[in-house]
Amino acid sequence: MSSVSKIFEKYTMTVLETIGAGVLTYGVLHLLALCLVDCDLELTFYSLFGKSPRKLKGKVVFITGASSGIGEHTAKALAKHGVRLVLTARRPNELERVKTECLQLAKNQLGDKDILVIPFDITDLSLHKGVFQQALSHFGTIDILVNNAGRSQRALFEHIDMAVDKQMFELNVFAVVNLTRLAVKHFNEKGAGHVAVVSSLAGVFGVPYSATYTATKHAIHGYFDGLRIEKMGQNIAVTLLCPGPTFTNFLQESFTEKDGQKYGIPAERKDRRMTGERCGQLCAIALANRTQESWMGLFPLMPFVYTAVYFPTVSKIALRLLGPRGLFKMRDSKDIQFDQGKQKL
Numbered sequence: 001m002s003s004v005s006k007i008f009e010k011y012t013m014t015v016l017e018t019i020g021a022g023v024l025t026y027g028v029l030h031l032l033a034l035c036l037v038d039c040d041l042e043l044t045f046y047s048l049f050g051k052s053p054r055k056l057k058g059k060v061v062f063i064t065g066a067s068s069g070i071g072e073h074t075a076k077a078l079a080k081h082g083v084r085l086v087l088t089a090r091r092p093n094e095l096e097r098v099k100t101e102c103l104q105l106a107k108n109q110l111g112d113k114d115i116l117v118i119p120f121d122i123t124d125l126s127l128h129k130g131v132f133q134q135a136l137s138h139f140g141t142i143d144i145l146v147n148n149a150g151r152s153q154r155a156l157f158e159h160i161d162m163a164v165d166k167q168m169f170e171l172n173v174f175a176v177v178n179l180t181r182l183a184v185k186h187f188n189e190k191g192a193g194h195v196a197v198v199s200s201l202a203g204v205f206g207v208p209y210s211a212t213y214t215a216t217k218h219a220i221h222g223y224f225d226g227l228r229i230e231k232m233g234q235n236i237a238v239t240l241l242c243p244g245p246t247f248t249n250f251l252q253e254s255f256t257e258k259d260g261q262k263y264g265i266p267a268e269r270k271d272r273r274m275t276g277e278r279c280g281q282l283c284a285i286a287l288a289n290r291t292q293e294s295w296m297g298l299f300p301l302m303p304f305v306y307t308a309v310y311f312p313t314v315s316k317i318a319l320r321l322l323g324p325r326g327l328f329k330m331r332d333s334k335d336i337q338f339d340q341g342k343q344k345l
């Protein structure tokens with residue numbers, strides 16, 4: 001071998017080794033970072049260096065399911081910065097309580113007229129036009145729609161009544177789509193706007209014992225991903241907010257496999273869940289920065305989601321080791337229970 005080719009070989013190896021070491025270091029640092037954060041890396045970056053929800057001061061944000069949980073805490077995180085709000089859900093007393101607490105947090109940045117409460121059942125699509133018009137007449141505009149109202153499910157796939165599937169799609173999908181269409185028409189007219197939906201990590205990958213819920217959230221991703229591409233370059237943003245387990249009334253309120261039944265098992269303090277406050281704060285940051293899709297959840301969820309999305313083969317192996325009940329325990333911090341504990345797997 002000539003001395004020229006020897007030098008060439010030596011430098012090629014050095015370059016390849018440097019690239020390999022760089023890729024490995026990047027991978028290890030990435031994995032370490034994912035173990036430390038409670039949301040995806042883009043949202044982590046925005047929470048440290050991005051736009052604060054203060055940027056939305058004076059804007060009008062219409063939130064569904066604002067009487068408790070993530071909707072309530074998103075409303076509060078925005079009210080702190082003087083964002084005007086339309087709060088909707090079915091329970092008027094809870095909505096009034098949230099309004100009072102939002103006004104306290106706003107510390108004179110907002111007055112009584114800056115928060116409008118509209119109680120209504122979102123599954124009654126015939127009410128949507130009137131409600132949206134009422135909000136528009138009150139504020140003259142709507143800047144952001146946050147579709148948050150929704151319910152989960154705990155059930156075995158083969159036992160689920162079709163009536164439950166239909167009700168869950170009516171609440172988690174068709175109500176969202178119908179209200180979003182009204183908002184998008186308004187945004188088209190004014191040439192700007194932002195629609196967001198509180199989906200779930202169950203919209204990013206499948207979860208066991210929640211088949212209909214997983215399907216509704218995947219359907220939402222399909223609708224919103226399609227809409228985002230249609231609105232490219234039109235100053236209309238589309239955000240999918242995807243929380244993992246969060247402390248709210250959610251588990252208790254979940255559908256089961258039977259029509260008319262609620263899961264009825266409350267989250268416990270010792271459960272591994274994000275607080276509603278933190279989730280609301282992260283949602284507000286995602287809105288201020290107009291992210292496309294934001295994932296939120298305590299360790300080990302972020303490494304888990306990144307693996308599921310970017311390394312599906314590794315994820316399949318991990319799932320095989322974990323099994324459906326292992327994944328369920330990671331989600332609910334307890335084993336699955338049907339019929340209030342009478343029928344166990």
Ligand SMILES: NC(=O)c1ccc[n+]([C@@H]2O[C@H](COP(=O)([O-])OP(=O)(O)OC[C@H]3O[C@@H](n4cnc5c(N)ncnc54)[C@H](OP(=O)(O)O)[C@@H]3O)[C@@H](O)[C@H]2O)c1
Nearest residue numbers: 065067069070089090091122149150200245246248249250
């Ligand atoms: N908590 C979690 O672990 C978690 C994880 C991932 C995603 N999410 C998503 O977060 C969203 C909010 O859930 P949450 O956890 O905050 O639960 P939550 O505390 O039970 O809140 C649900 C909200 O939806 C409203 N709602 C339910 N049915 C309605 C209807 N027919 N018409 C109008 N409003 C209705 C409820 O208000 P009223 O009862 O007053 O109507 C309530 O304000 C859901 O879309 C859920 O899929 C939650």
